[in-house]
Amino acid sequence: DAPEDPSSWKFNAEDEVYEKEVTEWLQKDVTDGKLFYKHTGPHNADTIVDQFTFRVQDDNDPPNLSGDSVFIIRVLPIDDVPPELFAGTSLEMTVEEYKLTHFSKEVLRYTDLDSEDRDL
Structure with a gap:
């Protein structure tokens, strides 16, 4: 339901609710499911x-x-941020013909804010 005066409210189309930061509320607002918390800080x-x-x-x-x-x-x-290429990683290497060559983290390495790099 729209508030009586929607001009001071923001409509959140994703959740289909009107939002407004408040400093006062009634127990009825909690009971009626009208009081919400939404984290708005950085990831x-x-x-x-x-x-x-x-x-x-x-x-x-x-x-x-x-x-x-x-x-x-x-x-x-x-966990909604995809892994990123680690800074300075070249994504290339030179190998000798017929020689077994290991990949190193200098040539192939990614990082992720929400995971241990070793688990990627």
Whole structure:
């Protein structure tokens, strides 16, 4: 469903939802599945940790306010970056006729952010 005032929201066509960064929400938003987290930082090969500190208040006048709580989010990496040619790798070699010649990492080597190079 579109928000009442969509001008301050961004429509995410891929997920077919409206997005907006918020600093306040209701428990109803969580219960109704309207509160999301989306990591927007750069690709990282390791798990990274994000967090936010929050307080909860009720509808009393004046509101009763909880103490600070910390919500921790672990962002797991997605292996979606293809291997790349390692810098300085020539992708060529010269061999003598009929002589067994080993490939070396100087002539054939790739690297990958999400994998050990030896496992490529």
